[in-house]
Amino acid sequence: MKINSKTSFLLGFFLLNIIYWIGIQASHITDLPINLLFSYSTAVLAILGGVMGLLVSNHWGGKKSAVGKAILLVSLGTISWSLGNFIWSFYTFVLNQEMPYPSLADMGYTLAVPLWALGVFYLSKATGAKLSLRRKNGQILLIFLPLIAAAISYYFLFVVARNSSIESQGGVLKIFLDFFYPIGDWIILTMSFLLFGLSFKYLGGRFRVPVFITLLGFIFMFLADFSFSYTTTIGSYYNGNTSDLLFATALFVISFGVCSFDISDT
Numbered sequence: 001m002k003i004n005s006k007t008s009f010l011l012g013f014f015l016l017n018i019i020y021w022i023g024i025q026a027s028h029i030t031d032l033p034i035n036l037l038f039s040y041s042t043a044v045l046a047i048l049g050g051v052m053g054l055l056v057s058n059h060w061g062g063k064k065s066a067v068g069k070a071i072l073l074v075s076l077g078t079i080s081w082s083l084g085n086f087i088w089s090f091y092t093f094v095l096n097q098e099m100p101y102p103s104l105a106d107m108g109y110t111l112a113v114p115l116w117a118l119g120v121f122y123l124s125k126a127t128g129a130k131l132s133l134r135r136k137n138g139q140i141l142l143i144f145l146p147l148i149a150a151a152i153s154y155y156f157l158f159v160v161a162r163n164s165s166i167e168s169q170g171g172v173l174k175i176f177l178d179f180f181y182p183i184g185d186w187i188i189l190t191m192s193f194l195l196f197g198l199s200f201k202y203l204g205g206r207f208r209v210p211v212f213i214t215l216l217g218f219i220f221m222f223l224a225d226f227s228f229s230y231t232t233t234i235g236s237y238y239n240g241n242t243s244d245l246l247f248a249t250a251l252f253v254i255s256f257g258v259c260s261f262d263i264s265d266t
Contacts, residue, residue: 049255084108
């Protein structure tokens with residue numbers, strides 16, 4: 001895999017974000033505009049990565065190929081997430097108000113989940129993961145990997161992050177989102193595990209690394225969601241904390257992986 005102009009730009013932008021985040025931690029500031037700007041910067045990183053991904057998708061024929069569809073859907077999911085974070089930043093930075101939950105921002109976050117899941121699905125079709133299902137080992141993975149992902153998701157997202165409870169107050173939409181987010185994380189984590197396990201022996205060549213980088217990004221997203229849920233539950237969350245760094249890392253890695261498929265800039 002070669003570094004191209006898109007991945008170079010994303011890497012540079014992300015490194016600036018890391019330097020900025022280190023400055024926030026060194027200053028021990030938790031409630032000033034510099035904290036809010038980090039969330040805004042993450043949204044900018046995500047939308048730029050998503051738009052670049054759309055351009056890469058066109059080089060693969062867009063909807064005409066499995067790879068093109070995969071890149072398109074993953075990129076649209078990243079853009080959707082960025083729009084949710086822009087709304088979050090508008091409330092907290094411009095309006096100087098505490099973000100309500102649920103809110104318009106959740107529309108962007110929730111839409112990202114099915115788009116990402118469909119993207120991983122089409123990526124599995126492109127990598128020949130289904131070939132592994134003809135083998136006994138592949139069939140075993142199909143059974144056990146979802147169970148492993150479910151156990152991990154249940155423990156970290158429900159037992160640890162939410163203290164084994166979900167509030168029944170706040171309305172139907174809030175209760176729905178309280179279930180939707182961890183279930184969505186479980187679905188994407190399961191599909192990522194399956195894609196990695198089933199396609200490892202079949203996927204080769206120059207695009208093996210981009211696939212694995214993209215999947216790694218979704219693992220970072222799982223960790224970010226866990227960290228965010230945990231810190232909000234115990235009341236230690238603030239804009240620009242470790243959770244936000246994990247979100248920035250996840251979106252960078254996903255975008256970097258997608259843009260590494262670029263065949264026009266090699």
